[in-house]
Amino acid sequence: MFLTLKVVILFASAFASAAVASPVGSSTLEEQHGVWDPSKVFEPGSEIPAKGELAKCVDTAVAKLGIDMNMQTDPALLSEILEKDMHLNDMPDVQKLVAADLTQKQSLRSMLSQVHEGVTQVHPAIGVTLCAALANEKTAAIFSTPNVALIKRTIHHMFLLDKIVRKLADDRVFLAQTYKHLQTKFSPSRLSRALSMFKAAGMFGVAKDYSVNKGIENYIELREKGSITPDEVTSRKRNLSTNILEATLTDFLHGYFPNARVGNTLAWQQPTNVEIVGENRVIQYGLSMDWARLYETWNLAFITGNLDFPNLLYPKLLIPSVLLADGKGYIYYRALALWLSINFYLLAASEAASAGQKHISFAGSSDLSTLWGKINLRYSNYLSSKAASDK
Secondary structure, eight states, X not given: OHHHHHHHHHHHHHHHHHHOOSOOOOTTOOXXXXXXXXXXXXXXXXXXXXXXXXXXXXXXXXXHTTOOTTOBOOHHHHHHIIIXXXXXTTOHHHHHHTTGXXXXXXXXXXXXXXXXXXXXXXXXXXHHXXXXXXXXXXXXXXXXXXXXXXXXXXXXXXXXXXXXXXXXXXXXXXXXXXXXXXXXXXXXXXXXXXXXXXXXXXXXXXXXXXXXXXXXXXXXXXXXXXXXXXXXXXXXXXXXXXXXXXXXXXXHHTTOHHHHHHHHHHHHSOOSOEEEETTTTEXXXXXXXXXXXXXXXXXXXXXXXXXXXXXXXXXXXXXXXXXXXXXXXXXHHHHHHHHHHHHHXXXXXXXXHHHTOOOOOOTTHHHHHHHHHHHHHHHXXXXXXXXXXXX
């Protein structure tokens, strides 16, 4: 499957290269939010906008989306999310982990401040995309008519997810228990489960259900024994590339060619090594911080254009444990958050399909993904030029 995907993506990438020009430039991308122009950022040899400059756009976006940096949690909403969105309310260890949060309001300022730092300093392409989206005629409407309730739910989901992911990362027993618990939410029949995933999310759902759960099974095994063989290192590298190529092919088939080209680039840049370190048996990947930065913004664009339920999928990339992870630790935390979130997504999609309900989405997502993918391609070229000049 891995080799087949690579052949398909190579053909797709060649087609996309001929069909799409890389510049983002548009007369609608005006210099409205600082001294720099989002349509020209990431030109090779240029400077990345400073944190303060990006913060102007991010702060404008935050205000337009109705996000209050001083907001507090709603315990009743957290309880509802834990039960209906995460399906973890009946897991004792999770209940113990968030017990205080389900009865007392908590400040969200610390988490939101870390996210602000992540999109203005650690991952500048996300901040640049917000700036460009605010100034673009097609995407500006997203900020003028926000779904405040959905945004509030997403932020609360992030609060819970970040706590759970950190616990999974530190406690391998908790990881194994959580895996077993979530499996009980699906049909025990492989055929029935596959048919359900196909009905809910097409071939992407079937592929993701298999790949992310198989990946976590491997994580559990590796952390249990505390060592990794050369063959297992190769397997982890292949699993990462396959995961990226699955999304890249989906991007291509849906016409998001620039982002597909970025995904192809990421898939071929495999880790130099995979190792297990420390008392908690953390899995580290030999990847650079620039690779993590490109992956982060690429995957956000992919989610935006191809998948519904943003309240379930955006959090996996925006929680501080993932957003602020370093190059070596990024994939470890991202894998844990991805695994949980894909299971949440598939359960939600299955429930919606059974009930004949529409998926949760937001207007303008396709236009935003198109713009985001073009910026990502500029960023990819910028990072490639930077890496070549640094040699």
